Amino acid sequence: MTYDLCIIGGGIVGLATARAYLRKHPGSRLILLEKERGLAVHQTGHNSGVIHAGIYYKPGSLKADLCRRGAAATKAFCTEHAIPFETPGKLVVATDAQEEAAMALLAANARENGIEIEILDQAALQRKEPNVRGIGAIFVPTSGIVDYRAVCAAMAEEIAAAGGTIVQGVTVDRIVEGPESVTIGAGTRVWEAERLIACAGLQSDRLARLAGLPIRHQIxxxxxxxxxxxxxxxxxxxxxxxxxxxxxxxxxxxxxxxxxxxxxxxxxxxxxxxxxxxxxxxxxxxxxxxxxxxxxxxxxxxxxxxxxxxxxxxxxxxxxxxxxxxxxxxxxxxxxxxxxxxxxxxxxxxxEDGTLVHDFLFLQSARMLHVCNAPSPAATSAIPIAEMVLGRALQG
The missing domain is CATH 3.30.9 (D-Amino Acid Oxidase; Chain A, domain 2)
Known part of the structure; x- marks a missing residue:
C-alpha cells in the first residue's frame, strides 16, 4: 500500500501534524514512524511541562503568534480530552537593578503581544510569594502546566480513531525520493508514501542528510x-x-x-x-x-x-x-x-558559521519536508505549528 503521507517522529510536533492532516483529510492513508517503543520519549517528555503565554517573543513575530494561539489550543485540547492542566501563573523575578531594567523591556513586549500581565513591586511580590526574594516581578496569570506525555497519548488515540497507523520501534535507515513517491526503509521493512514529513527533533539533521538534502547546520x-x-x-x-x-x-x-x-x-x-x-x-x-x-x-x-x-x-x-x-x-x-x-x-x-538557530528551519524538496528546527516553546505551540508545517508540505 502507498500511503498519502508518512510522518517520521512521535514527539508532539509529529503527532500534532498527523492529527491535523487527518482532520483536514478524513479517510486519508497516514502512517507515523517512531524509532522508540513509546511516544514523546525525548524532548517532549523531558521538558518542564509549561504552557507558555509568550511574553518573551518579539511583538508581531511568528513565534509570538504561534505561542499565543498554541497556549489557547493546548488548553482547549486538554479540556476536550479531560487531561489535567492547571494555570498557576508565572512570576518573572528581578533580583537587581540590571534585571529590573530588562524586566521593563520584557513587560513592554508582553503588552504589545496582548498578553495579560501585572507588574509587582517588592512588597507585592512578597505578598504573592513570601518565600521568593526580588525587587520586582512580572506576573503572567495565564501561564500553565500540563503533562505533555498525556497530551501526546490523547493525540495518538485521535490519530488511531481517524484511521491513521502508528508504528513504534522502527529506526529509519533509508529515504529515497522518486518522481511519484518516497520510499522509507527500516531494516527489512519498507513503506511508500506520496509525501514525507520528518519531525525528528534530536535526529533531524541526520534524517535530512539520509534523505539526500543539502544541510548547512547540525544539531x-x-x-x-x-x-x-x-x-x-x-x-x-x-x-x-x-x-x-x-x-x-x-x-x-x-x-x-x-x-x-x-x-x-x-x-x-x-x-x-x-x-x-x-x-x-x-x-x-x-x-x-x-x-x-x-x-x-x-x-x-x-x-x-x-x-x-x-x-x-x-x-x-x-x-x-x-x-x-x-x-x-x-x-x-x-x-x-x-x-x-x-x-x-x-x-x-x-x-556552519556558529549562529544559533532561534527560529524555524525547514528543508524541502518536491515530496519531502524536514522540520530541522522547531524552536521553544514547540510543545506549547505544537497545534498551530502543525498547521504551518502542513501548509508548507502540501503547497503546490
Whole structure:
C-alpha cells in the first residue's frame, strides 16, 4: 500500500501534524514512524511541562503568534480530552537593578503581544510569594502546566480513531525520493508514501542528510539538568518562578516549576551534552561527540559563548553552585532539598558559521519536508505549528 503521507517522529510536533492532516483529510492513508517503543520519549517528555503565554517573543513575530494561539489550543485540547492542566501563573523575578531594567523591556513586549500581565513591586511580590526574594516581578496569570506525555497519548488515540497507523520501534535507515513517491526503509521493512514529513527533533539533521538534502547546520545537544524539590518543601512556592532571561542566550535560565500532581522541580541548566539521547548523568556517545567535534560551527559557537558555557559546566559539576543560582530568588532552598531527577536534552540547531538557530528551519524538496528546527516553546505551540508545517508540505 502507498500511503498519502508518512510522518517520521512521535514527539508532539509529529503527532500534532498527523492529527491535523487527518482532520483536514478524513479517510486519508497516514502512517507515523517512531524509532522508540513509546511516544514523546525525548524532548517532549523531558521538558518542564509549561504552557507558555509568550511574553518573551518579539511583538508581531511568528513565534509570538504561534505561542499565543498554541497556549489557547493546548488548553482547549486538554479540556476536550479531560487531561489535567492547571494555570498557576508565572512570576518573572528581578533580583537587581540590571534585571529590573530588562524586566521593563520584557513587560513592554508582553503588552504589545496582548498578553495579560501585572507588574509587582517588592512588597507585592512578597505578598504573592513570601518565600521568593526580588525587587520586582512580572506576573503572567495565564501561564500553565500540563503533562505533555498525556497530551501526546490523547493525540495518538485521535490519530488511531481517524484511521491513521502508528508504528513504534522502527529506526529509519533509508529515504529515497522518486518522481511519484518516497520510499522509507527500516531494516527489512519498507513503506511508500506520496509525501514525507520528518519531525525528528534530536535526529533531524541526520534524517535530512539520509534523505539526500543539502544541510548547512547540525544539531548540538544541550543537556538540561533538573532537581526534584523534596516533597516536604514542594509548597515553598505556588507559582512558576522564572529569572529574567539573558537575551543573548536561547535558554530561559533555572526556574522553579510546579508539576501536575503536586511535585516541584528546579531547572534546567544548559550544558553541552556528550550524547544526543543519553539522559543518565555523564552519558557519553562517541559517535555523537565526533559528529559535532568535526563540525566547524560547534567550535565557533563555543568560542562565542565560552564564558556562559563554563559557568553552566561548573553548576553542572557542583550542586552547591547550582543551588546558589536558585537561592538568588528562592533563598529558603537548601542542598538537602534538591533530589535527583531525570535530565532533558535540547536539540539546538547551529549553522556552519556558529549562529544559533532561534527560529524555524525547514528543508524541502518536491515530496519531502524536514522540520530541522522547531524552536521553544514547540510543545506549547505544537497545534498551530502543525498547521504551518502542513501548509508548507502540501503547497503546490
Amino acid at each position: 548540538i545537544p544541550f543537556r538540561g539538568e533538573y532537581y526534584l524539590v523534596r516533597p516536604e518543601k514542594s509548597g515553598i512556592v505556588r507559582h512558576l518562578i522564572y529569572p529574567v532571561p539573558d537575551p543573548a542566550l536561547p535558554f530561559l535560565g533555572i526556574h522553579l516549576t510546579p508539576l501536575i500532581g503536586g511535585a516541584l522541580t528546579v531547572g534546567p541548566n544548559a550544558v553541552l551534552g556528550m550524547s544526543r539521547e543519553g539522559y543518565a548523568r555523564f552519558s557519553v556517545s562517541a559517535a555523537d561527540m565526533l559528529t559535532y567535534l568535526r563540525f566547524p560551527g560547534f567550535w565557533r559557537v563555543m568560542r562565542q559563548h565560552l564564558r556562559s558555557g563554563l559557568g553552566e559546566m561548573r553548576r553542572s559539576l557542583s550542586k552547591s553552585l547550582y543551588l546558589a543560582e536558585c537561592q538568588k530568588y528562592c533563598p529558603g532552598l537548601d542542598l538537602a532539598d534538591l533530589l535527583p531527577y531525570e535530565a532533558g536534552i535540547r536539540a539546538q540547531a547551529v549553522m
